Amino acid sequence: MIDGFINIYKEQGFTSFDVVAKLRGILKQKKIGHTGTLDPMAEGVLLVCLGSATKMCDLLTEKNKTYTCTMLLGKTSDTEDVTGVMTDVTDVYPDEKTVRAAVMSFVGDYMQIPPMYSAIKVNGKKLYELARAGQVIERDPRPVTIHGITLQSVELPRVTFDVSCSKGTYIRSLCRDIGEKLGCGAVMEKLVRTEVKGFTIEESLTLDEVEKARDDGTLMQHVLTTDKLMPDIPELHISAKGEKLLANGNKLSADAFAENKIHRDTYVKVFDENGRFAALYEYSDEKRQYVPFKMFPVSN
Incomplete structure (x- = not known):
């Protein structure tokens, strides 16, 4: 299963649900969702989340x-x-x-x-x-x-x-x-x-172009990793001390990260020991720890 997202050019006449349904057929996977409905008569940028990235759909509808x-x-x-x-x-x-x-x-x-x-x-x-x-x-x-x-x-x-x-x-x-x-x-x-949050129409692909990329083996060049959906959110990288806690989705103290920083009033992107985006956490002053908000396990 593919994890990540694609910047799709929704053409006139399609509903946003139509785009998702057609992509399920093209990519042969069910776990696909879109981030903000476009009217059938409208066209342009529709960010489509794949696999574990579908957990981000509700957050992306908030964007300008x-x-x-x-x-x-x-x-x-x-x-x-x-x-x-x-x-x-x-x-x-x-x-x-x-x-x-x-x-x-x-x-x-x-x-x-x-x-x-x-x-x-x-x-x-x-x-x-x-x-x-x-x-x-x-x-x-x-x-x-x-x-x-x-x-x-x-x-x-x-x-x-x-x-x-x-x-x-x-x-x-x-x-x-x-x-x-x-x-x-x-x-x-x-x-x-x-445009949606920095992702522009010039970078978008039509459904026909996605199908062509699938057939010629270049599809993954157009699939962006889930963390790229949140370019303005701070990053933290797990230290050896926090590896097992992160893997189990546990709360994490600031010193479980290489940066040993506290970011309040925002989510943070957490990367595992291999540099892979693994989770969104947020800091709780009450618990004095980072608590998990969404985990992004690797799909099989």
Whole structure:
């Protein structure tokens, strides 16, 4: 079984689950998971975890993401993008200067109402299931952060921009909110996720390219080790004193590591005596020890 992760280019028309299902067939292994859903109409970076790296999927959904979006003014739809049923259409919209100002005004924190066509659960039901049944329910706004927006082009009624945002941000809903502020409506026409935590679209592989790499024996050149998913987390290397304790998943004192350091308020990547990434630990002031958070045993 392969352990690690691949930067996949999700193509239009595939769901994130489709990508996982197809990779299971290509790689002939079941233990595969993705790190953050992309809409079927969206394309771009989808980090896919393999083997023991699937333990990281829940942590990676927390990361910031970067997109390139094309927004179409003068329309609204039930899905907040061009795939839905158009509810209002107009060819009257503000001038370019007003549009630019409205888009940039969303940089920072704001309360965003999630779309009905989303996987958010309300009373045990996913919103998109309710929407498909013809139901529209009130959704509570949620805090999101737009870290930055760079306008690429304004060729009305189309506006293309790059946006970096926090987890849980719906770019469809950002387009909706910009359209509401402008008074003319707006829908998302195209969305490309260009980066997730430093992993870029230029480095990504399509499913066809993964299959080709498997066949020509170069696949492992594209599989990154699990520790590379967390480039900003400190590293500790086990000393001879702590080898057996680490192997058994026990708590570890600071002097069980070659560095003999305490890192608070963060996980640490722990490497075994062979230099292999073995676990995530976190320091407990109460126990005055590092305690295991996730172990990454070698797959057979």
